[in-house]
Amino acid sequence: MHDSSLGLRERKRAQTAEAIHVSAAELALERGLDATTIDAISDRADVSPRTFFNYFQSKEDAMLGIDESAVAAELDREREHDPDVLVAVFDLIYAVFEASGGNRTRADLKRKVMHEHPQLMTRQMVRVAELDDRLSGIIAGWLVDDARFAEGSDEQRRDAAQIILGVCLATVRGAMKKWASAPRGSNTSAETRKNFDDAVSAFRTVMEKIV
Amino acid sequence: MHDSSLGLRERKRAQTAEAIHVSAAELALERGLDATTIDAISDRADVSPRTFFNYFQSKEDAMLGIDESAVAAELDREREHDPDVLVAVFDLIYAVFEASGGNRTRADLKRKVMHEHPQLMTRQMVRVAELDDRLSGIIAGWLVDDARFAEGSDEQRRDAAQIILGVCLATVRGAMKKWASAPRGSNTSAETRKNFDDAVSAFRTVMEKIV
DNA sequence: ACGCAAAGTTGCAGAGAGTGCAACAATGTT
């Protein structure tokens, strides 16, 4: 548990981020969202409140362990996509969503916090939604190779991408909300993935009926 | 301009709310969003900062003149709905959206502020989205009379309503965003309505292609 | 190994949002 490929600085930084994240998450579970202050989190993580803000923008971000740079990296990554646009978009959202979470080893803790405090999930969804332009740009790029959209103008594809992204995000949001109100237990990563897949088919079923 | 059917108290309350709203909106236009403080708004509206919070929850709400009780009234209102679910849902969102805006006589000012500061629009969308449960409840009720959903269980209809509401909100959000980045001028109420209608057809077109 | 540059930490001071409370004022009611 000691990746020497990174300098001491990088390692320390990761450690501190982790400490703050864990402290924030634990406090959220112990005292609730509002009762957890930045001071308390910083105390437990053994950093000054001032340092807290060098790592996270808000206590919510800290509780989720949101890692901006990981998200940016995920967006820049070259990716192949499923031929089915809908599936591809859900995959994309899923990838960003996972990357937003930062450290993979704390998945359990994070799931517990999100389950207990659905507001955090909303927050995370909002963050993903803020990547709007980047994401719909990627999708618009896919549409160029899609027979049904290839003929239109760039702007039409952009608009279409916006709509597609929007509806997919809404669907994911709904699925997440349902998951949050579901009983505890069985919160594996596979479960999360299954939730995404279920969301896709639920969405398709409803759309077939109403369009 | 003096509705005596209401007591002096009610009239004064409305006046104060209006004064705060106008002050907030004007300051937002003059100085920008962040540079406008609650103190400054209160000063201009000739109330104490403490009183400000008796009327609005935040400066954003004040800038938009958001009227909680009007929204609540709109939701409780008995409403007939278009046979086409999609159209009906967009109508519903439109109604809530308009009601959220509060005073109708200030429409111009409000549009200007929203156009200049799209964040406010996002905020208003979020507010509408928070009514999630109420709205999807209404929609689920409609689905009972819909041949394509009549056979399912209540829960299935609730889920479907959630998805439908979600995608419609996303579409509206996209349309609003586009409006915000469009050049100034032609910001009539009719234009707003047209934007909604365009959103519906754009949505339908895209969905027909990808589902 | 030394010393300088870069990056990180921290305390401090301060603005701003938001809340509870209690005194006071205006309005409505009988």
Next chain:
DNA sequence: AACATTGTTGCACTCTCTGCAACTTTGCGT
């Protein structure tokens, strides 16, 4: 006129968040 209701305000307080400047730690070239 007396009383209840409702609204306003100042005060004290907590909390989030930022800029700045001093200081410490780490990295790196020589």
